[in-house]
Amino acid sequence: MALDVTLETKTSASNVKIGIITLSGDLDASTAPTFKTEVEKAANEGAKRLVLKLSGLNYMASAGLRVLIFSKQKMGTDVDIYVVAPQEGVLDTLEKTGFIQGVILLEKDEPEKYEQ
């Protein structure tokens, strides 16, 4: 079990820097540092909007929630975090812990919503 993380940065139509991170595999305390590193890179490139594509993420522990808190601290509390297509278990954890209220949930990938 491992985690694959890729970062892509884009500039939106309204000139906002977007960090798009695609996660697949298993996100636990042993793999969370890889995710955190990509969030840091996106922040260093000036991203003010963070898009997390999660359809391939099979599992997320609370170590993943910690990286979400870290993202807000690193990119500013006004950063918009889009959570795209999470699987049932991951979504359940976001809901139960109240994190769902701090993110924008997209049930499927609709780039027009975050690339505007």
Add this chain to the structure above:
Amino acid sequence: MESLTVPGNLDSLSAIAQYVMAAADAAGLDKKASYKLRLAVDEVTTNIIIHGYEENHLQGDVYMMADLDDSSLTITVEDTATAFDPFPKLSLEEEKIGLPMEQRPIGGLGVYLAIQGVDKFFYERVGDRNRNTFVVKRTTANAQ
């Protein structure tokens, strides 16, 4: 099921998860119940490894046992780190749930997720070991 002993470091989380999922599979738990059990055990073992062993500069193992009977699957996790009762931490974690994300401390919600994820969870100190026990009912495993 056979027991599993792994070194108390984060590289062992993957083997621990595989052990729990094999036990959940043998118990016939559905996908949702298996996921929640994996999450519960993962959160508690992560705390044992980080707070029990690593922060105290201790080395030790994590001992896993799975016991299956007609009505339930019981997973027992033991370690030889300092005594750590997760329950007092629970009320602290529950207070955080209502906070906006930017006001949350970078602390875990692991114990909350562990207790939420199974039918019964308990902690005992037995000799020089901490013992965390997780019980999932098989009969209600398919109920939501």
